[in-house]
Amino acid sequence: MVQDNGKEITLALKLRVWRQRRGQPGAFEEHSLAAVPTSASFLEMMDMLNEQLIKAGKDTFAFDHDCREGICGMCSMTINGMPHGPIPGVTTCQLHMRNFRNGETITVEPWRARAFPVLKDLAVDRSGFDKVIQSGGFITVRTGSAPEANSIPVPKVIADEAMDAAECIGCGACVASCKNGSAMLFVGAKINHLNILPQGQAERDRRTLSMVKTMDEAGFGNCTNYGECQAHCPKSISLDVIAKLNRDYLRARVKEFFSSTGKPSKGGD
Amino acid sequence: MKEAPAPMKLDPKTPAGPLADKWNLHKAKLRLVSPANRRKYHVIVVGSGLAGSAAAASFAEMGYEVSCFCYQDSPRRAHSIAAQGGINAAKNYQNDGDSVRRLFQDTIKGGDYRAREANVYRLAQVSVNIIDQCVAQGVPFAREYGGLLANRSFGGAQVSRTFYARGQTGQQLLIGAYSALSRQIGLGAVKMYTRHEMLDLVLVDGKAKGIVTRDLVTGAVESWSSDVVVVCTGGYGNVFYLSTNAQGCNVTATFRAHRRGAGFANPCYTQIHPTCIPVHGVDQAKLTLMSESLRNDGRVWVPLHAADCAKPAAEIPEEARDYFLERKYPSYGNLAPRDIASRAAKEVCDEGRGVGQVVDGKRLGVYLDFSAAIQRLGESEVRARYGNLFDMYQNITGENAYHQPMRIFPAVHYTMGGLWVDYNLQSNIPGLFVGGEANFSDHGANRLGASALMQGLADGYFVLPYTVTDFLAGEKSGSRPSKDAPEFQAAVKDVNDRVARLLSVNGTKSPRYYHKALGKITWEQCGMARDKAGLEGAIRDLQALRDDFWQNVKVVGTGDALAPELERAGRVADFLDFGIMMCLDALTREESCGGHFRTEHQDGGEALRDDAQYAHSAVWQWQGERQLPSRHVEPFVYEETSLSTRSYK
Numbered sequence: 001m002v003q004d005n006g007k008e009i010t011l012a013l014k015l016r017v018w019r020q021r022r023g024q025p026g027a028f029e030e031h032s033l034a035a036v037p038t039s040a041s042f043l044e045m046m047d048m049l050n051e052q053l054i055k056a057g058k059d060t061f062a063f064d065h066d067c068r069e070g071i072c073g074m075c076s077m078t079i080n081g082m083p084h085g086p087i088p089g090v091t092t093c094q095l096h097m098r099n100f101r102n103g104e105t106i107t108v109e110p111w112r113a114r115a116f117p118v119l120k121d122l123a124v125d126r127s128g129f130d131k132v133i134q135s136g137g138f139i140t141v142r143t144g145s146a147p148e149a150n151s152i153p154v155p156k157v158i159a160d161e162a163m164d165a166a167e168c169i170g171c172g173a174c175v176a177s178c179k180n181g182s183a184m185l186f187v188g189a190k191i192n193h194l195n196i197l198p199q200g201q202a203e204r205d206r207r208t209l210s211m212v213k214t215m216d217e218a219g220f221g222n223c224t225n226y227g228e229c230q231a232h233c234p235k236s237i238s239l240d241v242i243a244k245l246n247r248d249y250l251r252a253r254v255k256e257f258f259s260s261t262g263k264p265s266k267g268g269d
Numbered sequence: 270m271k272e273a274p275a276p277m278k279l280d281p282k283t284p285a286g287p288l289a290d291k292w293n294l295h296k297a298k299l300r301l302v303s304p305a306n307r308r309k310y311h312v313i314v315v316g317s318g319l320a321g322s323a324a325a326a327s328f329a330e331m332g333y334e335v336s337c338f339c340y341q342d343s344p345r346r347a348h349s350i351a352a353q354g355g356i357n358a359a360k361n362y363q364n365d366g367d368s369v370r371r372l373f374q375d376t377i378k379g380g381d382y383r384a385r386e387a388n389v390y391r392l393a394q395v396s397v398n399i400i401d402q403c404v405a406q407g408v409p410f411a412r413e414y415g416g417l418l419a420n421r422s423f424g425g426a427q428v429s430r431t432f433y434a435r436g437q438t439g440q441q442l443l444i445g446a447y448s449a450l451s452r453q454i455g456l457g458a459v460k461m462y463t464r465h466e467m468l469d470l471v472l473v474d475g476k477a478k479g480i481v482t483r484d485l486v487t488g489a490v491e492s493w494s495s496d497v498v499v500v501c502t503g504g505y506g507n508v509f510y511l512s513t514n515a516q517g518c519n520v521t522a523t524f525r526a527h528r529r530g531a532g533f534a535n536p537c538y539t540q541i542h543p544t545c546i547p548v549h550g551v552d553q554a555k556l557t558l559m560s561e562s563l564r565n566d567g568r569v570w571v572p573l574h575a576a577d578c579a580k581p582a583a584e585i586p587e588e589a590r591d592y593f594l595e596r597k598y599p600s601y602g603n604l605a606p607r608d609i610a611s612r613a614a615k616e617v618c619d620e621g622r623g624v625g626q627v628v629d630g631k632r633l634g635v636y637l638d639f640s641a642a643i644q645r646l647g648e649s650e651v652r653a654r655y656g657n658l659f660d661m662y663q664n665i666t667g668e669n670a671y672h673q674p675m676r677i678f679p680a681v682h683y684t685m686g687g688l689w690v691d692y693n694l695q696s697n698i699p700g701l702f703v704g705g706e707a708n709f710s711d712h713g714a715n716r717l718g719a720s721a722l723m724q725g726l727a728d729g730y731f732v733l734p735y736t737v738t739d740f741l742a743g744e745k746s747g748s749r750p751s752k753d754a755p756e757f758q759a760a761v762k763d764v765n766d767r768v769a770r771l772l773s774v775n776g777t778k779s780p781r782y783y784h785k786a787l788g789k790i791t792w793e794q795c796g797m798a799r800d801k802a803g804l805e806g807a808i809r810d811l812q813a814l815r816d817d818f819w820q821n822v823k824v825v826g827t828g829d830a831l832a833p834e835l836e837r838a839g840r841v842a843d844f845l846d847f848g849i850m851m852c853l854d855a856l857t858r859e860e861s862c863g864g865h866f867r868t869e870h871q872d873g874g875e876a877l878r879d880d881a882q883y884a885h886s887a888v889w890q891w892q893g894e895r896q897l898p899s900r901h902v903e904p905f906v907y908e909e910t911s912l913s914t915r916s917y918k
Contacts, residue, residue, distance in 0.1 A: 072347075
């Protein structure tokens with residue numbers, strides 16, 4: 001953003017940033033930044049803060065980030081109490097400083113969730129998500145064994161719906177925003193991506209039961225329909241995926257109950 | 270003083286036979302490892318992008334013991350995820366005359382005839398298997414109402430062979446490969462080490478037999494022994510500081526291998542992507558790519574007269590606009606290949622006709638205008654095609670591109686150079702294999718759009734599983750060295766010493782200061798246009814900057830916890846050495862080809878190749894600390910391709 005005189009508009013900010021070492025209690029530290037351009041991204045503002053700290057010979061704040069274009073899912077900050085900050089549908093790396101006011105105090109915290117322990121400062125351990133995927137978030141297909149791509153027609157509406165769910169970037173904002181620390185939006189998105197595709201039918205029940213079990217074991221809480229996850233999801237994944245996860249879970253459990261072996265159904269429909 | 274390393278052996282091992290049969294004939298001759306023996310071999314895969322994840326999953330499915338390493342917190346974060354546009358495959362679903370041979374010809378021509386013919390042909394061949402594999406994994410590619418796969422034309426191709434998943438094709442393909450990898454992790458067949466950075470390669474008796482990593486969370490430096498090492502750690506675009514690469518992308522893994530003797534091929538081949546959001550200020554850390562698919566419907570222009578540049582676009586009448594790509598390249602127009610479109614944009618900006626904000630005294634931007642497309646198709650159709658890109662643009666710039674043209678400018682995007690590999694993707698170090706962007710093999714001097722995803726997955730799914738197996742068949746099972754071997758202990762000591770040295774300089778300037786200074790030199794002297802004097806100056810400046818770095822860098826943090834500044838410092842230190850090699854490569858390639866444009870070698874602004882002297886890969890050999898590397902060549906043997914001047918006019 002440029003003023004009429006051609007100079008860039010800048011902000012003076014007060015920052016309250018969480019400082020913590022792994023396994024130890026943490027606390028907020030207060031810092032000021034003098035001239036943050038409104039065109040800068042939130043993480044560029046954090047870079048400026050860290051450069052200022054280096055000049056003073058102090059340790060920088062560790063935070064996770066990588067692609068800085070909203071797709072890798074690595075950035076994770078709770079800004080003024082909101083995961084990924086105040087603007088809906090964007091990640092922290094895509095949040096820009098023009099959304100803040102001159103003189104404002106900004107509070108920056110890590111994801112707060114039992115299943116996401118703090119590694120340092122603003123960086124947390126989200127490996128629970130990977131464990132959930134490892135337990136069933138896939139379609140089993142060995143390299144080289146796939147049939148000709150067009151031999152499995154997928155209706156466009158189904159492909160589009162799968163894609164809507166598959167847009168999840170696995171950032172964990174849903175868990176961080178939920179009072180219960182529930183991962184149902186994340187798991188629901190993956191279930192919706194795979195369970196509605198024709199390719200995903202063979203493992204539909206196994207996948208659902210296994211992922212839900214792992215989700216519970218990884219320390220994520222239950223869903224009680226607050227809806228905060230949907231509100232803070234940077235990819236605007238809809239709460240509908242949770243309803244469909246519940247439906248598929250019930251279906252799989254019923255089939256499991258009535259199956260003679262008591263083991264999860266091997267087949268699909 | 271150590272004696273100079275032995276000269277490099279560069280045998281491309283291109284199989285005999287007609288081009289179309291080479292891969293099948295070769296595969297039939299590759300040795301196998303019996304299923305019962307495979308678990309006795311340990312395969313290390315470094316990197317978890319498309320090539321790394323696909324390779325690690327495939328090796329584990331075959332029955333090898335696999336360990337996979339990545340610096341991110343999850344393998345799903347690798348920067349392959351950011352590719353937007355699509356993936357090419359010679360399926361010819363559109364019945365528009367595509368074929369394996371045509372995809373091969375486009376790719377080798379697009380690379381300005383500076384890639385190895387047989388590798389490129391194989392890439393085109395296996396492209397069709399990739400789509401099958403990804404669809405079976407549940408990748409939600411775009412479809413037609415009949416349920417079959419949709420295609421689009423992309424990045425200067427005259428057929429529609431690009432498969433895509435909205436503007437997130439890389440994400441969906443990576444999640445497919447990640448899910449295959451995750452399944453193997455869940456089964457215990459792959460041990461995954463996240464937040465681990467490879468800091469050295471371990472050679473035993475001249476073969477790659479392991480790596481040294483640093484655990485980024487605890488700081489622990491550890492070595493890992495294996496029968497083979499596969500490096501898929503991406504490109505080196507961040508040597509320019511500002512690029513479209515992720516912040517963590519680095520050259521360290523490949524450069525550490527280079528220091529251990531691996532040849533680095535064609536580092537000066539870097540791709541500048543024409544459609545990125547222009548630089549907005551000095552504190553910027555990242556440039557954002559707008560998918561090239563936008564050029565399918567957007568028209569690129571600047572004002573005809575420099576005097577109009579400060580005016581809003583709407584106040585410039587049609588007759589005062591210069592649609593320079595359509596003017597210069599009538600048959601390809603706005604879809605001219607990346608290197609050509611980028612240089613054309615630079616040219617008009619250098620003439621003072623750039624638009625947008627003045628940064629550092631210049632307006633560096635051109636318009637990408639959708640008003641004609643909106644008139645022709647309606648805003649809702651444009652929104653359906655590019656909605657997420659328009660949203661992204663608005664979010665970053667605060668401007669609505671439905672109402673005013675986007676502003677774009679070229680930015681560093683991809684690097685075609687990389688570790689030298691033979692036809693088997695094996696480097697000149699036996700047992701070191703290299704896949705994806707980290708190798709140099711398929712794109713020559715310029716990569717065509719939608720070809721990076723194709724190459725990453727081709728290497729990972731359909732090439733490395735065969736060629737690595739052939740190597741392992743020649744290694745006695747159970748023969749891998751113990752981590753107590755002196756080579757491992759020495760490598761761990763080297764890494765620990767280097768970390769300690771970085772932490773102990775205790776100067777005054779941050780690692781980012783040096784990264785920015787490095788980027789300014791490389792971008793200005795080794796960016797879109799290069800010349801002898803500039804490159805010679807750049808090498809001197811980089812040597813001085815390197816000296817300054819080791820005397821004055823300040824690395825805060827401690828070695829026993831998450832220390833982002835220490836990570837950055839180590840990467841910048843390698844980039845400084847690497848940058849010198851890149852400039853030296855650009856200096857010694859006295860021709861223009863693809864993304865390498867030497868102003869001395871041009872024909873009215875078009876790249877002028879010198880096939881008589883430079884139809885070869887330049888392969889650089891490490892000669893020791895503070896020494897310039899030495900240059901070797903692998904001449905290209907074109908059996909079925911005739912070299913022509915690349916014209917898109």
